[in-house]
Structure formats: C-alpha cells, structure tokens
Amino acid sequence: MPAAGPEPASRPARRTERDRSRRVLSQNFLADPGALRRVVKAARLGPDDLILEVGAGRGDLTRALAAGCRRLIAYEIDQVLAERLAAACADLDHVECRAEDFLAAVPPAEPFAVVGNIPWALTARVVDWCLAAPRLTSATLLVQWEYARKRTGDFGRWSRLTVLTWPIVHWRLSGRVPRTAFRPVPGVDAGILRLDRRAVPLLPARQLPAYHRLVTTGFTGTGGSLHATLRRHHPRGRLDAAFRAVRLEHDTPVGSVWPEQWLALHRLLA
Template sequence: MSRHRRSSRPAHSRADARKHFSQNFLADAAAARTIVRASGITAGDLVLEIGPGGGMLTGQLLGVARRVLAYEIDPRYAAALRARYAGDDRIRCHHVDFRDVRAPAEPFAVVANIPFAASTDILRWCLTARELTSATLLTQQEFARKYSGDYQRWPKLTVTHWPTVRMSLGPRIGRDRFRPVPRVDAAVLHLRRRERPLLPDRDLARYRQLVDIGFLGVGGSLAASLATQLPSRRVRAAFARAAIATNAPVGSVAPDNWIALYRALS
C-alpha cells in the first residue's frame, strides 16, 4: 500500500520519502503469501508488481512466477531491489511511476500492494490493458468493496467493463500488517478478464454508450436518465424484460442486470 504522488522534488531521508510518497509497506510474510495464493498466478506467468518497496511481496512472486517486472517510484528502494536481484534474469526493477508504463504486448498479470492515492488511476490502467489476464490489487478496503459491488451498489467503472472483466472482493489484510501502520484496513480487489465476454465485441461500444447515458444522473433513476435519449415506452418495456424496477437508482442496478437491459433494448 505504498502511496505516492507525482513530483520532481527529491526526498532526502527515509522519513522524508515516507511523507513524500505516503509509503505504507507490507511487513508480514504470511500476508504476502496470502495475496500471491489469492492471485492464482502460475509458473508460466509474467507478473507486473507496482510499488514493491522493500520487496516483501516480490520474493513471494519470484517463488511462483516465470518473470517479474517491478516498478518502484522511490529511487532508493528501486536501487536496493536492483542490487538484491543483480544477475537474476527472472526480475527487472524499473525506477518509474507505474502510471507512465506501457502495458506489455504479451499476456500478463498484475499482483501488487498498490498506492491508495493512485488506486483509481491504476485500476483504470489495468482495465484498459489489452493483454492483462488478471489483477490482484491490495488497496484500501473501502475501495475494494466499492468496485467489487460488496456494498450492493456498483460504480460506473465496474458496470462499464463488466462484459469483459469480472471484479470481486478478495482477502482482507489488517492495517497492523503494514509499516508504518495506516489508518484503515486493506483488502484485495480481483480483476479477471473473461475468456468469453458477456457481449460480442461489436456490441461493446454501444453498451458503453448506454452506460454513459444511464449514469447521467437525470431524473433520479436509471430509467429516467435513459428516457432522456430513448423513447419512454421502449425504456419501460426493456426494464420489464430485464426485471428491473423503473424507479431503481442507477447505482443499485447490478452489472448483470445492465447486460440484460442492453439486450432487451437491442
């Protein structure tokens, strides 16, 4: 959960670096093993790790994965990891902000203790990476619950990508497993690219347009928002076929119901 912000200002001491990058590193080997097991990675996988810090998770990944690409924004930790694994062809450590990284052109997984402050940016990066097969993101527990739908409400980002990527809640990791100790607990947010998308490729753009309209927030309900650009009678009939209440707020409509609604409107 090493949190950081973009800046060109150097950090001169460890305390300065922690403040500058808002670092909270995983400090429990058992928790690291739990995360790697939950990821489902195998010996044939290429794995990207974001913010490895002191390398607690890195060592566990190297015990399983074929190859690890680690991206660390703090130059001191990047240099230390390079020195530790010098001569080991299974790992490359890059001193860079992960948000500036170009995704590999081959299938890969992400397993990482990600920065709280950059969680949304990293989630979006993963969702748009064409060759990503899965992502296991340790982040703020509230964030993981939100995007997995654990609150029985679903944000636009989850609904938009649901036809191609499934998001689910993984293990909780207590805040006492980090150093320094953060204010909140963490949890794993799983992303898994579907082998068979719920909609054909030719429908994805139109589905996402429907989601954009639905999340306009007009009229207090999903049906009201859709009715601003579609005939009301058609909207009511589609809601009936998809078994969605016409007064349902947009956030209460589960992703699978969105798929049914799109099909009904089509």
C-alpha cells in the same frame, strides 16, 4: 529557591527526507508474512506467467511472487528503495528490477499479469493503466478497503467504471487485510482487488459502443432513477417491458442495478 517553571513543550520529531518521501509516495509496506501469502494466493500465479509488480518496495512481496512465475519485472520509483530491491533480488535471475515509474511503462506485447501493494494515492491511475493494457490477463492489487468494496458491489451498489467494463473485465473482492499488517500502519484496512480480463467477452466488440452509451446515459442521474433517466431516450412501452423482464422497479437508483441487469437492458433496448 525559585519555583520550578513549567516543563518545556516537547518539540515534534523532525521529519527526515525519507519520511517526506514515504508520505508523498504513500509507502505502507506489507510486513505480515501471512498477508503476503494471501496476496500471492489471490494472484493465482502460473509457472509460465509474466508478472509486473507495482511499487515493489523492499522486495518482500517480490521474492514471494518470484517463486511462482516465469519472469517478474518489479517497478519501484523510490531510488533508495530501488537499490534495496535490487540487492534483495540479486540472486533471482528471472527478476528484473526497474527504478522507474510503473505508470509510464509500456505494457508488454505478450500476455501478463499485474500484482502489487500499490500506492493508495495512485489507485485510480493504476487501475486505469491496467484496464487500458490490451494483453493484461489479470491484476491483483492491494487497495484501500473502501475502494475495493465500492468497485466490486460489496456495498450493494455498483460504480459506473465497474459497470462500463463488466463485459470484458470481472471485478472481484478477494479478501481483507488489516491495517496492522503494514508498516507504517495506515489509517484504514486494505482490500485485495482482483481484475480478470474475460477470455470470452460478454458482448461482441461491435456492441460495446452502444452498451457504453446506455451506461453513460444511465449514470447521468437526470430524473432521479434509472428508469426516469432512460425514459428520455427510449419509448415508454419498450422501456417498461425491459424493466419488467429484468425485475427492476421504476424507482430503482442507478447504483443498485447489477451489471448483469445492465447487460440484459442493453440486449432488450438496443
């Protein structure tokens, strides 16, 4: 009897069109009921609110959000999921399901909020859309944990985008959601990122261009520290006095400067 040969190597499971679509669209569905409730709580909905949901998927978060708002427009670009979403919300008269790309949507002319378990590959574009929408009141977004920490100063460092927009937008980290709350399970945890447009900006509109120039210059990194960078653009004595006033050392890296310190520097140097 001939000796048994080696076991044939198992073939990898063949990816279906749906598998490829989920990978391209970064589809990780929030499956944990407790996590859904945390997102809804973080959104702080009011009964008169208009909500736009990004990446509504199968409608689990959609139905939870719909219970607390006046009107909800749910966007889902995946046509298969959009059909499931429409079926899941068929009994909700105040919910409109759109099989469209949220990023191509025209922002409403009335005040509105954005909520969503967004595709992580599109995080920067979704955030930019929200920041550019003049009537947006808030955005509550499930994003990668590292991104949420980076944008809210949780690493002890502040990003250029956060500092630039701080006079008109408050960035807040509203919680952590473990990766096991999603299906399929992603490689990292998620963070609940909350953006709130300030009812009263911290600077008048006429001062924003000068503030933006200061921040943009400071983040160029020429000189090795914020003081060394700004010294190229401001008199040494005046700059030293401003740094003493806001309690900044001359060797402080630009990312370690708090948004409130940037605002104070603007007022002292403008």
